[in-house]
Amino acid sequence: MATLDQKSPNVLLQNLCCKITGKSEADVAHQFQYAVRVIGSNYAPTIERDEFLVSEKIKKELLKQRREADAALFSELHRKLQTQGVLKHRWSILYILLSLCEDPRKPSNRVCSYGALLAQALPRDVHSTPFYYARPQSLPLSYPERSATAHNSSMATSGISSMGAFSINGPGPTPPSLPGPQAVGESMRGSRLAWTLPVSSSLSGAAAAPRPPSGPSSSPAPKLPQRQRRDGDGSGESEIGEAALVRDILYVFQGIDGKFIKMCSSENCYKIDSKVPLCKSLRDTSSRLAELGWLHNKIRKYTDSHSLDRAFGLVGQSFCAALHQELKEYYRLLSVLHAQLQVEDDQGVNMSVDNSLTLKRLLVWTYDPKVRLKTLAALVDYCQGRKGGELASAVHAYEKTGDPHMRALIQHILGLVSHPILNFLYRWIYDGELEDTYHEFFVASDPTVKTDRLWHDKYSLRKSMIPSFITMDQARKVLLIGKSINFLHQVCHDRTPPGKIMPASKSTDSPKDAAVLFTDLEGAFQSKIDAAYFETSKYLLDVLNKNYQLLEHLQAMRRYLLLGQGDFIRHLMDLLKFLLETLVGTSSVWIIM
Template identity: 30%
Template sequence: VGGAAREEWEFKIRGEISDTSMRYIVERMLPLCSFYYNIHLFVTLHSRYEFGLVNHALSACIREMLTNYLTLITQLEYQTQNGQLTLQRLWYAIQPSLHALKHIYNAVKKVYGCTGGAVLSGLYDGVTREGDAMTKKIYIHLLERASVPYLRMLELWIYEGIIQDPHDEFQIQSNDDLTTENLNKDFNDTYWEMRYTIRPDKIPSFLAEKGLSDKILVCGKYLNIIRECGHPADNAHRTPLRYFQDIEEYRVAVKRAYAYASRSVLHLLLKKQKLVERLRSIKRYFLLDQGDFFVHFMDIAKGELGKSVPKIVKRKLESLLELAVRTSGANNDPYKDDLSCFLQKYTLMQKLDAIHSTSEVSDQSRSPLSQQPSARAPPPSPMLRGLDAFTLIYRVKWPMSLIISMKSLTKYQLIFRHLFYCKHVEAELCKAWLHQQLFKELNVAGTFKGAYLLRQRMLHFLQNLVYYMMVEVLEPNWHTMVSRLREAKSVDDVLRVHNSFLDTCLTQCLLNSQHLFKTLTKLMTTCLDFTEHVKRGADCVRANMEVDVKKKYQFNRVQKVQRETKRAEETAERERFGEKVGMYNKRFDSTVGEFIEILRRKSNSQCDHHLANLSTRLDYNGFYTRAFPEVLDDNYAAIPVRVDSGI
């Protein structure tokens, strides 16, 4: 099949015929024998099981057409027995059969060894190329009969989403190894793309119009979504298909079936399965839309998340997460039971490094995101803290897993971990403010002023960064996605809109730029080191104050403040507090200057107004431009934005 050795027989005169005219007539008759015998061989071979239903139908049609030829042979034999047949009469009688068998023979030569749609393409080629009316009529008759089983398969596919193709003849093939369960497990699962695919060599020429084959494929895929959910997928307004010489008939039938399938599956996803409500539930947790839930969870899980990952009791962490959900506004979420937590083996930086490494070594056809870190990623650290490893997971079932697949959830997790860590750093800076309140009654402004200012600049940076991501990136893109989902005409539109939302958020939240994110991580590490330094300094001063309390000296308020001020200054000098604050100040300012410089360069090269907005927000008063004139010059014209928070 597909490469069957073709046997072609030809009849010739054995010996010599002295009569030239007789020899001439016999030589012109012999091709009829060759045509018949070769056609008979084709029918015998292609009637076998492995050649498929289309060849079976074609062979049956040819067999019926040969019946007329065999009837003629019987009549001629009767005339021969009665002595009524001459060579000239024979030549005259076989003219119609010679013409018909010649074109049948040419047709079977075109489709010899082919199966399915390739057979119909060969016959259709004969219809379009032949100009003789009788020849075209023969090809059309063969095509009408041979296309019956194929068009029956097409009907089942576009009206019911069923493939009934025991001989692999149809233009759509099914990969039964791919199941819907893989969507929740395998990041690179290709269920939607590879569960049903097109066989280009099995598409009949009259269905090969651009876009028509894709619609046929998608039509059945949509109906399969409905069928796998246990709902009936039978199109009540089906049009029986037969061979039409006018291609427009197929276009109209497929268009109607496609419209019904798209309408049905969109109603299933948006109305019955409530896709938008599901996505809103995910936004509540992964994009930190539910503020009271997040704050409450951070408060009650602080101790557990501060431990190293091996020491964390996952069941306890899940209980704390559930407690935070049920004691906050998220308790009204009907899908809250699908939320759970997970501890990753890698930090977000390591994960993104693995993603970019995979992107560099993989070919363009594959997604750069990979569930498993590449070989270039460092091994998991046993000292990884819960704060660096914590993420959320969300359980979804079919058909929601088609839209909210493992790949989509991984993108949500990347954004969540980024926001979660930024909020953690912001919370630590706020705690540093609490530690600094220990000195508010003391006259230590000269000693600790640098720490106050640096802490405020760090807090300004983090708050504006979080504001940018939450208000200027996530929220507008979310509303754009929801409006486009409601306007979607097909499942592919829904997938495209949702994936576009996630990719845009990843890019604008700086997760797709390795250089930007590494600089930002360096900044947040500096902030955490500084808060730890402030805490240690406050603890040392507090310890000295407690010594005075234990001595039970009786001082009036002025004396007490003077004595504690002196001890605080001595402690700060002994611990080199101011010197270290200066070091952190220099490191922070230089890194922020580098960060803003990268933002400006990328916003200019990529014409990205979001990066320009963030740059303007962080350097709203030109402080860093004046501090680093060699890098941040005045030639850069930033897009002005309204700043709601500042120093």
């Protein structure tokens, strides 16, 4: 070795092995050969490189320590660091900070832990992946994926962990042979799983076993307790844990079958398989919660089947939009629950049981959403096969409830549903236009009727489409207003713009305006109808009087019928002259005889 360059990698690596083990160059041949194999391999990092995730975890750690000012300062400094581009591997620096912050089991003397360094497996890129002595609990590894990788690749794990852990005072016996990759993978898995143990247990055992496992021949890693909060799925226990049910329930809330709770087509409900070992209380609670998923599916099925149906009309589309809004609020709740579940996964065993997500807490948190979804599901059933004004009447019928929250919900939906109807109404009474492609408005038009029968036959009321919040008198006035405008345009050939006939009222800018207007049927809405009716009728009479002398024609008819002039009686006597003369002659003959 003296002939080699003292700065060559081989010499430096051998010196490192001698330094770690405390042996001479001749005695570290096995360790040196294995170190060369390790360095020459390509290892994936043991955690995902996500700068954003690590920075968020640092801020969470500061917030848990009630250091809000430090968390805000850290966010500002991290933002400046990202904009400057001074560091190429910011993730590595952040991870070092997180490791130093979160690991309470880190020994004060770092010199005695050189064996743990090689047991952690060398990273793929030493410049971007920092050295750490202990993997923080808040960044868990996916052990099944790691074990599968270790099984498929002979170089997946280090294998150094199978060797004896060396202290600074001297080495243990040199292993006669190096372990195979599968044994190394099992050893590494045991050392990593040890971090999932509670802090108290690992601290109590630190004095007895401060080093990683010594290899396949060493005693197996202690069996981990079943983490019923998050990891357990019930496969290894007589009954499945509540944590697995919580995860299933969150999927069922979205209408997705879970592992244990699935949709039963024959009974049309979500049920837990009878073969699943589960106590009665958890089974009953899960069934109650699963009803929320059934309600969600019922509403979602209605919206999906009608959203793209053009024949459903504008009123129906507005109803679907209102249902979508309510489902959106429901999805927000689910996202909060999923976030809570993610927080528990991040904190792992450090998560307090009092703050964890349980079935009973889900029952409380989903009570109000369940009541809303029940109301919407009943409304969907009642509105099946309805459209236009008939659909608006069905929604209005559900407004008569004593629950103020449900009444507010129905009023919100009614505002969205009645908005197209109010637009139809305004176009009809102010412009005389009837743009009702899908026959949703309560005024119907017959295009086959000619102009001479326009007033009598062309326009009529479609009584089934009159909303229940509009009276029959109001509907008749609405019909007459639009009919008068069309009579002026088509029969009288009056080209006066509709805005000149009467000042057009501002149409509803939002569904909220429509809801407010229709809730005051005897006030604002009635005044609008009366004003439009008065102005339109007045203008129509003015046109008939000025342009067509309607009053003169009526006066002439009156004088003619009431004998105001002699034309009628004179014409009558001329017609009766021959008959009267004939009757007089016949009477004279009878007298003589």
